[in-house]
Amino acid sequence: MARPLTSYIGKRLLLLIPTLLGVSVLTFLLIHLIPGDLVTILLGITASQNEQTRQALIHALHLDRPLAVQYLLWLGDVLRGDLGHSLVTGFSVRDELARSYPVTLQLALMAMAIALAVGVPLGVLAATRAGRALDASTRVFSLLFISAPAFFIGTVVIIGGARYAPWLPTLGHVPFTESPARSLGAMLPAASSLGLAISAIIARFTRSSMLEVLGQDFVRTARAKGVADRGVVYKHALRNALIPVVAMAGTQFVYLIGGAVIIEEVFALPGMGRLVVNAIYQRDYTMIQGAVLLLTSAAVLVNLTLDLLYHLIDRRILYA
Amino acid sequence: MTDRIEDSTRLQPGPTRRAFLGAGALTLLGLAAPTVPPARAQTPKRGGTLVVAADVSPPGLDPQKSAAAHSWMIAEHVYSTLLRRDPKMNLVGDLAESWQVVNDTTFVFKLRKGVGWHHGRDLVADDVKYSFERMLDEKTASPWRSNWSIIDRVEAPDRSTVRFVIKRPFAPFFSYLATPHYGAIVPRDIVEKNGDLQRVASGTGPFMLDRFVPDNTVVLKRNPSYHEPGLPYLDGLEYRIIPDEAARLAALRAGTVQYLWSVDPLIDRQLQGAAGVVLREPDGYCAQHGMAFNQTRPPFTEAAVRRAVSVAINRREIIASVLRGHGEITTKIPPCDAPFGYRGDDKGLPYYAHDPALARRLLTEAGFAGGLDTTLEVSPRFPQTVRTGEVMKEQLAGAGIRVTLKQVEWGAALKNFVRTEYEGMSMIPLVWQPDPDAHVYDIFHSGSNINLGKFKDARVDQLLEQGRTTLDRDKRIAIYRDLQRHVAEQAYLIFPYASGATEALRDTVKDYVSIPGAQPGSRSRIFFKQAWLDR
16 A cells, blocks of 8 residues: 555656646746836836847846747756746845745635635535525525625725724734744734635535435435434545545645735735736746746645545545 | 035035035026925924835835836935935935036035944945946946946045046936935945845935835834934834735725825725825826827828827816826926926917817828727726726727727836837826936937837937036026927827826824825935824
8 A cells, every 4th residue: 555655656746847847848938928028127118218228138137048048047047956036126036935935825724724614514514404594594605705706805804904993903914933823813814815715615515515425325324323413424424525525625725825816915915926926027037937836846746635635535545 | 626625615404505606507407405394383203113005015125226116215215315305306415515516527526424324334435436336337237327327437536525527518417316216325335245235225314224025014214323313203114015905095094004105096085084094185296198109100100190199189188087187287397397397288388289170180181081090008007097098099089080999918018118019009107207308318319219109300309419418407498398399299299197196194194295296206205204103
C-alpha cells in the first residue's frame, strides 16, 4: 500500500516540471501579446516624450532583446533560484510573493473553514429534515448567498459595519506573524463574506448527496441492525456523502488560492489577487511570471492533496 | 563668486519682494513674496496620527524613479526641494536660504544651515549635486532625465553652495526645481547603500518613513528636527491603501480614516450631510481631459472637420452633466494657471461655442455633407472619461458625426494615445504640469514623438520655442495666450473641460492647507505639514 502511494506522489510531483514549463511559456507569450507597453506605462505621458529616455529604459529592462532570448534569460535565472525583480518597482519578486501569498493562503483557509463549518452541518440538517421548515430556511439561505456575489456581501458588511459598529475593524490587514489573534480578527469579515457564499453551495451539495446516500441499501441495513439514528447519519451516511462534497470544496479551494481579487480589493487585503492583477495592468512581466509559477505549483499541490484526501475518506479509492 | 552671493539679499524665511527686484530676471519668472499664513482660529494641538485613504499603492517611493502620482504623495512629505510653492502658488525657498541669478544661465543657491537627513547626517551641497546628476545618469532611467537635460553642470564649491549652469536660457527651470518629484533632494549614501529609494527613504522633509508594506500601508512619523521649527504638529501620517471606493467612503464615515481625495462628482452627494464629514471643493481646476485626432490620415487632416467636432460638442452641457458643474472650460493650460491659462469662456476662444449648424456647414465644406463615421477610444479605468465620451457621442451625432465608442484597456489606451495609434479620436485624462512649457511643449511640438495627433505647425513650434526661452513673465503670458488661441482656432486638440478633485475630511482635521486644484500629483504641495487633529 505504502509503495504505490509514494511512487504515485513522486510521479505527480515530477509532472509539475513540464506543467510549469508549459504554463510559463504560455503566460510569457500571452502577456507579450496584450497591446500596450510597459515603458509607456512606466514613464507616463509626461516622460515618454523623450526617445532617449525611452530607449535607455527599454535597454535597461532588456526589452530590446528578442522574445525567445528574454524568456531564456528569465528561465536561466529561475533555474538558479532567482525569480528576478519587478520591472515596475525593482522589488524582489520572491519577497513580493512571500509577502502577499500568506495573506491569500490565510484568507483561503479561513474562508474554507467557515464554509465547511457552516455548510456541512446545514446540509446534513436539511437532508435529515427534508421537506420541513428547517430544510426550507436552509434553501432560502443557500439561494441568497449563491445569488449574491461575495463582493456585494462584502460591501454590505463594510457599510453596515461603518454605520452600526464603527469600532469593528473591517478593513486592512495585520500579518499573522505580527499578532495571530488580531490577524484572524481583522480578516474575519472578509473570510466570512467569501466563506458564506461557498457554504451555501456546500450546504446544497451536502444535502443532495446525503439524501442520495440515506436512501441506499447499506443505510437501511445499518438501521435494520439497530444502529442509532445519529450513528447512521454521521458514521455511515456522512462519510460516504462527503466524497462529492470534498471534490466540490476542493475545486473552490483551488480557485481561492489563486487569489480572491475582488474580495481582496473590497477589504483592502494585500494578497496575491491584487498583486497579479496590478502586475498585469502594468505589464510587469517578471512579476506575472513569478506569480504564475507559484500559483501553478500551488494548484497542482492542492489537487494532489485532494486526491490523497479521497483516499483517507475511503480507503477503497486507490491510485494507478 | 562668493562675494556675489554675500551681496545677494538674505532671505528669511523666504525671499522678499525687494530681493527679487534686485535679482532681476527672477521677478519676471513669477517669483513673489511669501504669503503670511492665515490667522488660526484655534491653537494647534500636537500629536495623533492622521490616516489618509489612498486608492492605489505607490509602486515605489523613489521620487526620481517613479512616475506615479501615488509615489509623489508620499515623497513630498518625506523629501524637500530647493524651492517650493506656497498656497498662492508663489515660489519660496525650502532648502535654499537664498539664491542669486548670476546671468540667464547661471544660478547660485545657498543652502539653509543645520538641515539634517532623517538618518542623522547633515545636508551638504554635494547631496544637491548628486541628486541632479543621478537623474541625468542614463543608468538611473529616471523619467525626469529629459526635463533636466537643459543642465550643463551642477557644482558644489563648498558645503552649502550649489551652482547650476544651464545650456541656454530656460524659463521653466525654477518651476521644475519647486516640483516635488522633479526637484526632490536625495541622500547619496542611502541611495548607494540600497541601490535606489523605492523601498527605503531618508529625506529632509517634515515626515520620516516608518514602514512601507505594498498594497497595505505607508506609515510616516514626525521628523522631530524638521527645519521649520515646531512643525509638523502630527505625530504620524498613514496612507492606508483601500482600493474599493465604497470601502473608502465607509471608512471615512466610520472615522477610521480622516482624509480622502478625488471623490467622484457623482458620489460626493452620498457624503453630503454625513456626520463629521467636511467636503472641500477645489479652489481651482487643474486636471483636464484631452481628446486627440489622428491627423496622419483623413478625415481629421482637414481643419474644417476638426473645427466641426469642436463646435458640435457642447462643453457646458458636459460640465453640467458629467461633472455636475464641478468644472470649467479650458485649453491645455488650465484655468488654475491663470494668467497663463486661458481663462476664457466659449465666446472668447475660436470654435469653442456650441453651434451644431456651423458644424454641419463645416462638414459640408469639407465634403462630408452626409456626415461621417469615426471612432473614439476611452479607457474604462477612468469611468469619468467613459461618461464624457458617451455624452460627446450623443452631441456629435447631432451634427452628423457618428462615433463608435471603443473601450480599451488602460495600458493599450495610453500607448495608442501617446503614439497616435488609434483610428479616429482618443481621449484620456491629463494632469497638471509644473509650468506652461511643460503643459504644451512636448505634446504640441512637431519634432516631439509624443505630439498628440501628429500635427505639424511651424507657428506652433515657433511659439513653443519663444515661450521656453523668454524670461519676461508678461511676454511669456502673451506668447502662451497666442499659442492657445491658435491651437483652438486650428482645433488640433479638443479639451472638453478642466476639473478638480473634491476632497473629503473628518471635521477633526484642522488647518489643512489645500493648494488650488489639489489632486494626486497635479500640484506641488505639502498639505499635512501644518495640519493637526482636534481629538
